[in-house]
Amino acid sequence: MEHLWWVLVATAVPVVILLVPILLGMRVIPNDMVGIVEKLWSGRGSLPEGRLIALDGEAGFQAELLRGGIHFGFPIWKFRVHKVRLTSVPQGKIGYVFARDGRALPPEQTLGRVVECNHFQNARAFLTPGKAQGGQRGRQRAILREGVYAINVALFVVITEEAVHSLYLGDGREVEMFKRWQKELAEFSGFSPVVIDKNRGQADDSIGIVTIHDGPALGPGEIIAPPVGTKSGEPGYHSNYQDVEAFLASGGRRGRQYVPLTDGTYFLNRWFASVEIVPKTVVPIGSVGVVVSYFGQKGEDLTGKGFRHGEQVVEGERGVLAETLGPGKYPFNTYAGCVYLVPTTNFVLHWITGRTESHRYDETLKSIDLVTADAYEPVLPLSVVVHIDYQKAPNVVQRFGDVKKLITQTLDPMLSAYFRDIAHKKTMLQLLHDRDQIQQEARRELRFRFAEFDIELVDVLIGKPDTAGAGGAIETLLEQLRMRQLAREQVETYEQQRVAADKLLTLKTALALAERQTELTNSKVQVEIAGNQGDAKLALARKQAEESVITAEAEGKRRVLLAESDGRSKVLVGEGEGRRLSLEGEAEATVQERKIASFGDPRLYALAQVAQRLSESKQPLVPERLLVAGGADGKAGQNLVGTLLSLIVAEKSGLSLDGTGETPKAA
Numbered sequence: 001m002e003h004l005w006w007v008l009v010a011t012a013v014p015v016v017i018l019l020v021p022i023l024l025g026m027r028v029i030p031n032d033m034v035g036i037v038e039k040l041w042s043g044r045g046s047l048p049e050g051r052l053i054a055l056d057g058e059a060g061f062q063a064e065l066l067r068g069g070i071h072f073g074f075p076i077w078k079f080r081v082h083k084v085r086l087t088s089v090p091q092g093k094i095g096y097v098f099a100r101d102g103r104a105l106p107p108e109q110t111l112g113r114v115v116e117c118n119h120f121q122n123a124r125a126f127l128t129p130g131k132a133q134g135g136q137r138g139r140q141r142a143i144l145r146e147g148v149y150a151i152n153v154a155l156f157v158v159i160t161e162e163a164v165h166s167l168y169l170g171d172g173r174e175v176e177m178f179k180r181w182q183k184e185l186a187e188f189s190g191f192s193p194v195v196i197d198k199n200r201g202q203a204d205d206s207i208g209i210v211t212i213h214d215g216p217a218l219g220p221g222e223i224i225a226p227p228v229g230t231k232s233g234e235p236g237y238h239s240n241y242q243d244v245e246a247f248l249a250s251g252g253r254r255g256r257q258y259v260p261l262t263d264g265t266y267f268l269n270r271w272f273a274s275v276e277i278v279p280k281t282v283v284p285i286g287s288v289g290v291v292v293s294y295f296g297q298k299g300e301d302l303t304g305k306g307f308r309h310g311e312q313v314v315e316g317e318r319g320v321l322a323e324t325l326g327p328g329k330y331p332f333n334t335y336a337g338c339v340y341l342v343p344t345t346n347f348v349l350h351w352i353t354g355r356t357e358s359h360r361y362d363e364t365l366k367s368i369d370l371v372t373a374d375a376y377e378p379v380l381p382l383s384v385v386v387h388i389d390y391q392k393a394p395n396v397v398q399r400f401g402d403v404k405k406l407i408t409q410t411l412d413p414m415l416s417a418y419f420r421d422i423a424h425k426k427t428m429l430q431l432l433h434d435r436d437q438i439q440q441e442a443r444r445e446l447r448f449r450f451a452e453f454d455i456e457l458v459d460v461l462i463g464k465p466d467t468a469g470a471g472g473a474i475e476t477l478l479e480q481l482r483m484r485q486l487a488r489e490q491v492e493t494y495e496q497q498r499v500a501a502d503k504l505l506t507l508k509t510a511l512a513l514a515e516r517q518t519e520l521t522n523s524k525v526q527v528e529i530a531g532n533q534g535d536a537k538l539a540l541a542r543k544q545a546e547e548s549v550i551t552a553e554a555e556g557k558r559r560v561l562l563a564e565s566d567g568r569s570k571v572l573v574g575e576g577e578g579r580r581l582s583l584e585g586e587a588e589a590t591v592q593e594r595k596i597a598s599f600g601d602p603r604l605y606a607l608a609q610v611a612q613r614l615s616e617s618k619q620p621l622v623p624e625r626l627l628v629a630g631g632a633d634g635k636a637g638q639n640l641v642g643t644l645l646s647l648i649v650a651e652k653s654g655l656s657l658d659g660t661g662e663t664p665k666a667a
Contacts, residue, residue: 035066035081038082039058041078044058051101052155084153086148087144090146096158098157105137111138113245120140120151185270196263197263210275215252244272283341288326289341296316347361365407370420372423373427380419387455396455
């Protein structure tokens, strides 16, 4: 019996140990989980119709959660505690919230308003009755950023990229709906923030066009919602649609928004706002962008009443904007308007079949069909250089819609008709021969016509008219023109050859002159040197002449003085010498007279002188030969001696005895 007692005690103790916590209502919640309390019954009755969460102790799911730890007071006969894991939103991701309870949404509202409830962790604050801004059931405007949240998933269903955090209530259709929403959000990357960056596989630089799915609808006739809350720091600033309530409070409306998203990262509720990534509008260099705005109020036409081609308005009004976009990139909302590129540099249009420029404006243009006065049917290739003033670009778009329509609907028929009219008045040969003249006339005439359409004609370039097929009749005319031109060219060639020969002669002369240039230069230098030396010598001679004149004058004066002095001296000497000679002569004469007187007879004195001279002479006195001639009377001897003496005396004295002055010769 005692043994049985101990067996009963041993059995009862574990049962009591197990029953006491149950009887005390003890619940253990792990730290990575929360407990959702479901009250099975209550003395306060059940919840009203349409309510899911109890706030005043009614039976049903309670607003408060049990966090990690041990909790008492929840007996199993009265409470059921559902353990669920904490709600986790991964780093850099977004969580979307669906509320099963709350106030019903009005018909014009698609998402529940944002309520201060500690990021959906305070269910009571979300559902508190009497608050004007009490939470609303359905999909919520507020989103969850990365982190771990203790959320009552009986009230809030949190949809993340990895899971749907919800307490199953036995409705399979609800589960399917949550799965469908998760799939839809994943298809357009709704769990990730909107990142606008050209390095993320987006074409060039991009912008995001935002479409809002909640808020007041647009007015009649409006297609773009006006910008609101765009200035940071001002009331109503919604930080690029990330603050939903601020956007709606500032007057934001549903529909496509005028202000796009530019480069950056944006955490947007994709149930509230969808984003379409489009490239930025690029206006290349050499062009301007003419904006046709679909947004704004009706404006006043700036072109006046005389221009009846649409309206040109200022920014913020509908119509063609008067201000153009210069070269650059623009975050232009292509749903709010259209940008037409208008080239502002010179561009060429070809009316040539099969030829087009890179701008493709002339891809539909063909060579112009002509009919000449002499019934030829050529085609005319034509190129036109056009320029559009950037200030007149809005007028072009306003008048024609775009540049291509201007070309195809106006310039093409106008030019075709103009050149056909010219061809009708000229023969084929004239059309070929007078091409330059036709081109100049067309340039002058078409400039005025183009100016009427706010474009400038720079030049008209006419090609060679030709037939559509090879071997046409035009070839004969062309051959004639070739022969004619060849003859002209030959004449010109001969003339140029003559000119070349003249030039060659001039060149050779110049080369020869260049070869002798050194000598010529040296000779010129020598001529200059000689001239300079001659000038120097002339100047020196002049100086010397002047000096000689002065010297001569001085010398003359000196000589005159010397002559006068010498003359006086000689006169005195002569007078003295004369006196001396006179005295000497007188003395000699006196001596001779006394000598002659001493001889008594002068002839004796003379013979004495002769004898003295003969004695002093070197001539022999006695001839080596003696010829004696005499007469019979003996006087001949006497005459011979006398004759001989006479000869000797005459020879020695130099006197002539016969009066002829000659000395007689011996026979």
